[in-house]
Amino acid sequence: MKTSRHSLILSNLLAAMLSIVALPAAAWSNHALGTWQALSGTLASDKTADVRVESLASFLHTEGRALESLLQQEEQWARANVPEYPQRPDNIAYRSTPDATQNTKKFIAALRINPHAKLPLYLQLQPGADARDKRLLPWSEVTMLQHSMSVINAQFIRLQENETVAALDVVASASDEPDYGLDLGLWNNNPNAQTLGYGFGKQPFGNPALEYSTQAPFHMGFFHESPIVYQAAGFLRRTYPEYRIHLYQTLSRHAFSTGHAYWGWRFAGWALHYVQDLTQPYHTTVLPGVSVPRMLWINALDLMGFHDSKRDVIMLVSNRHAALENYQYRRMRAAYLRKDHEDALLRAIQATTTMPASPAQPYSPSQVRQRISLQSHAAANDTDAMLEHVLPAKYISDPHYILGETEPDLDMLTVLASLTPEQQTRMTNTVADLMKNFGAHSRTFMQAMLPLSSAQK
Numbered sequence: 001m002k003t004s005r006h007s008l009i010l011s012n013l014l015a016a017m018l019s020i021v022a023l024p025a026a027a028w029s030n031h032a033l034g035t036w037q038a039l040s041g042t043l044a045s046d047k048t049a050d051v052r053v054e055s056l057a058s059f060l061h062t063e064g065r066a067l068e069s070l071l072q073q074e075e076q077w078a079r080a081n082v083p084e085y086p087q088r089p090d091n092i093a094y095r096s097t098p099d100a101t102q103n104t105k106k107f108i109a110a111l112r113i114n115p116h117a118k119l120p121l122y123l124q125l126q127p128g129a130d131a132r133d134k135r136l137l138p139w140s141e142v143t144m145l146q147h148s149m150s151v152i153n154a155q156f157i158r159l160q161e162n163e164t165v166a167a168l169d170v171v172a173s174a175s176d177e178p179d180y181g182l183d184l185g186l187w188n189n190n191p192n193a194q195t196l197g198y199g200f201g202k203q204p205f206g207n208p209a210l211e212y213s214t215q216a217p218f219h220m221g222f223f224h225e226s227p228i229v230y231q232a233a234g235f236l237r238r239t240y241p242e243y244r245i246h247l248y249q250t251l252s253r254h255a256f257s258t259g260h261a262y263w264g265w266r267f268a269g270w271a272l273h274y275v276q277d278l279t280q281p282y283h284t285t286v287l288p289g290v291s292v293p294r295m296l297w298i299n300a301l302d303l304m305g306f307h308d309s310k311r312d313v314i315m316l317v318s319n320r321h322a323a324l325e326n327y328q329y330r331r332m333r334a335a336y337l338r339k340d341h342e343d344a345l346l347r348a349i350q351a352t353t354t355m356p357a358s359p360a361q362p363y364s365p366s367q368v369r370q371r372i373s374l375q376s377h378a379a380a381n382d383t384d385a386m387l388e389h390v391l392p393a394k395y396i397s398d399p400h401y402i403l404g405e406t407e408p409d410l411d412m413l414t415v416l417a418s419l420t421p422e423q424q425t426r427m428t429n430t431v432a433d434l435m436k437n438f439g440a441h442s443r444t445f446m447q448a449m450l451p452l453s454s455a456q457k
């Protein structure tokens, strides 16, 4: 890989692959299902942690001035600590203003999230929860997405200012919120994004015309590819979960320490989302199961006019990514509906001492790169191989099948039920191991926040 021509070849190949691979960029589907389990039994589930609901406008009205300097410090932190960080332009730095609507707009711009973000006062209900006498909120009031199965199947309720709710419900609901559109369409070359002036630059990978793929570089962390891959495809360095996590963690800490516990838990949930995304192997590895030499060979064939291999490998990786999430989501949702908290996946998330080779280490920002994403990256090839061996070939080895599209109602749980007990066990064990990491990292991260939250209401 010495010539720029080779670099260009690999770069083009990866760009083409990523435009497809990045499509199902929700990582785990419905993070709330995992967060409820991960944080049950912690302070978040304690009655004393109940919080009073507060609107964003009210929070900003009280804390606006303090947030100006806090966000300025945060920007300095990001510039110094996030590799390849796209600086926030100074002209959108947060300046509080007495006009509540303008104040919220300015805050959203300073966070550089989608200006159409709805941010209602709401909670998600657990699957199977009794929704009678509840103020149901249509899913379209919560999300900008049109096709997310897990959002459409979820139930949401509207909250009123000043009512009291359980902290666990706030943080669990918020942990799914970054998948409702906060990071959609922010790149300079996305439709209608020029006027935002967010300064993120051109979308590093994924198809800029496809809405859901535009959030991928914030929800994925490609930190552990081989040097040759980065040399060829420098754009893979431009993934920013570290920026999102630290930003929301900082806001959460401030909210807790100034008596705005509702926003403390909600911002913590936003940060938690990105931590959890990085426990998904397909979010920390560009192409699980595909070696760099194989990528080059496939690309060489492509250049000679044989396009099938390239198209096929893209489709297979995409299908496996989607198959894993379909199974995780359907199984966890079914367990909630049965009220079966002994289900292997739910139990794995709850376990407290099971993360492999993990002496308890307090959370620090460097863990995002050096520990959380490294673990799931290390599991990527085995996870991919397991899916290949266990699931019927149609779903993960047939490039003409598009998982989630060919059969929109495909339920991997039903598929699994038709397989041998041994195959079912392999699937359960692999996904349970990933869920252990999901749970353990969620708790470790929240432990960095909880001491601040105990005294405030």
Ligand SMILES: [Zn+2]
Pocket (backbone or CB within 6 Å): 025, 026, 027, 178, 179, 219, 273, 277
């Ligand atoms: Zn996500």
